[in-house]
Amino acid sequence: METLIRGAAVVVTMDGARREIAGGDVLIRQGEIVAVGQGLTTTGTVLEAAGCVVTPGLVNTHHHLYQTLTRAVPGGQDALLFGWLKTLYPIWARFGPEEIFTSAQVGLAELALSGCSLTSDHLYLYPNGARLDDTIAAAAEVGLRFHPTRGAMSIGETSGGLPPDSLVEPEAAILEDCIRVVDAFHDPRPGAMVRVGIAPCSPFSVSRDLMREAALLARDKGVMLHTHLAENDEDVAYSLATFGCRPGQYAEDLGWTGVDVWHAHCVKLDGAEIDLFARSGTGVAHCPCSNCRLGSGIAPVRALRDAGGKVGLGVDGSASNDAGNLVAEARQALLLQRVARGADAMSVREVLEIATLGGAQVLGRDDCGSLAPGKRADIAIWDMRGIEAAGNWDPVAALLLCGPTRVRDLFVEGRRVVAGGQMVTLDLPAVIARQNRLAQRLAGG
Numbered sequence: 001m002e003t004l005i006r007g008a009a010v011v012v013t014m015d016g017a018r019r020e021i022a023g024g025d026v027l028i029r030q031g032e033i034v035a036v037g038q039g040l041t042t043t044g045t046v047l048e049a050a051g052c053v054v055t056p057g058l059v060n061t062h063h064h065l066y067q068t069l070t071r072a073v074p075g076g077q078d079a080l081l082f083g084w085l086k087t088l089y090p091i092w093a094r095f096g097p098e099e100i101f102t103s104a105q106v107g108l109a110e111l112a113l114s115g116c117s118l119t120s121d122h123l124y125l126y127p128n129g130a131r132l133d134d135t136i137a138a139a140a141e142v143g144l145r146f147h148p149t150r151g152a153m154s155i156g157e158t159s160g161g162l163p164p165d166s167l168v169e170p171e172a173a174i175l176e177d178c179i180r181v182v183d184a185f186h187d188p189r190p191g192a193m194v195r196v197g198i199a200p201c202s203p204f205s206v207s208r209d210l211m212r213e214a215a216l217l218a219r220d221k222g223v224m225l226h227t228h229l230a231e232n233d234e235d236v237a238y239s240l241a242t243f244g245c246r247p248g249q250y251a252e253d254l255g256w257t258g259v260d261v262w263h264a265h266c267v268k269l270d271g272a273e274i275d276l277f278a279r280s281g282t283g284v285a286h287c288p289c290s291n292c293r294l295g296s297g298i299a300p301v302r303a304l305r306d307a308g309g310k311v312g313l314g315v316d317g318s319a320s321n322d323a324g325n326l327v328a329e330a331r332q333a334l335l336l337q338r339v340a341r342g343a344d345a346m347s348v349r350e351v352l353e354i355a356t357l358g359g360a361q362v363l364g365r366d367d368c369g370s371l372a373p374g375k376r377a378d379i380a381i382w383d384m385r386g387i388e389a390a391g392n393w394d395p396v397a398a399l400l401l402c403g404p405t406r407v408r409d410l411f412v413e414g415r416r417v418v419a420g421g422q423m424v425t426l427d428l429p430a431v432i433a434r435q436n437r438l439a440q441r442l443a444g445g
């Protein structure tokens with residue numbers, strides 16, 4: 001069964017030569033790309049792509065899908081990170097499996113409609129019987145390639161931590177459940193649709209022991225490690241006061257650097273930490289909207305890239321963004337680096353690379369993130385003939401400088417998830433209605 005995407009205005013390959021092919025075609029078979037070029041033919045299905053830019057599916061490296069149920073909560077709208085968390089923790093404590101499943105469906109569909117084919121998720125609270133399994137079931141239904149991470153919090157308020165005691169778990173139980181979900185769901189093979197990571201929430205919500213044990217466990221199982229690091233000044237101050245060192249040192253001491261590790265935010269990395277991350281192959285999930293929304297600062301993406309560091313994009317949770325649109329996030333990344341470093345700080349094409357290939361590298365996926373024979377058929381098709389981009393002189397640049405912010409078609413593992421700007425795997429109005437009912441129930445107390 002073949003599908004030929006034919007006659008695109010431009011195919012942006014992100015291959016080794018970063019080729020852009022005018023009038024380009026992409027041929028896919030059994031979930032894999034078999035040819036990219038001009039004048040390709042097939043006896044299978046043909047999908048016309050005239051007027052479209054075709055890119056690799058975008059890759060999201062940081063999210064908390066459950067937070068789609070707590071968007072624009074009044075008490076958290078204008079707070080810094082720690083105050084924002086304290087407003088939301090008691091609401092999240094009332095979640096259960098139904099909330100986790102439905103909010104994940106909403107967040108995943110929102111990502112799909114914005115061109116994302118591969119996403120990670122960081123779920124670090126498991127109230128009232130919720131499990132990582134709930135999000136994995138949601139992703140299987142939506143059809144995205146999914147890297148869920150088993151997050152955790154173990155230090156509650158009475159032990160000097162930030163979260164309420166009702167949201168923390170005993171550390172032995174956390175490690176046991178990490179083993180359970182890795183054994184049940186992690187697929188190390190090329191083309192995998194699910195890979196599980198281990199992800200204690202942050203240095204201010206778990207112990208040093210758990211960080212160290214998590215790293216040992218991840219290496220034993222051959223899975224990746226993820227957490228939040230150096231998100232803002234409060235975060236760095238906490239590290240200095242509690243651990244007597246900066247976040248980079250803390251990470252390195254506990255085994256949290258390397259090609260199998262990626263950290264979210266890293267807004268406050270200093271020069272030595274940037275060098276450490278680049279040298280060790282440690283990845284960074286850059287979340288520009290969240291960093292703006294919480295007033296955290298501007299991550300040193302230019303410096304990280306110049307040092308040879310790995311950077312991907314993340315929409316972060318939908319309570320601190322509060323959107324989950326990945327192509328809009330790419331535009332924000334472009335603009336934010338320019339605020340910090342001037343208009344020549346970063347080109348559109350470099351940000352597109354971060355949003356695709358860069359994210360795939362951060363997540364350890366050499367089978368995704370580019371359009372080339374042998375890569376997985378994760379493909380986004382953007383219709384540039386709408387009002388947003390009318391009059392543009394360069395459709396590739398226009399994708400981030402103008403729009404659209406909704407994909408026309410999205411393929412994941414060769415399967416069409418979005419067609420004509422609509423979800424084909426979900427009854428989206430029904431999912432939205434269910435989500436709004438759950439939000440009302442939570443707001444009612």
Ligand SMILES: [Zn+2]
Pocket residue numbers: 062063064122228264316317
């Ligand atoms: Zn986060």
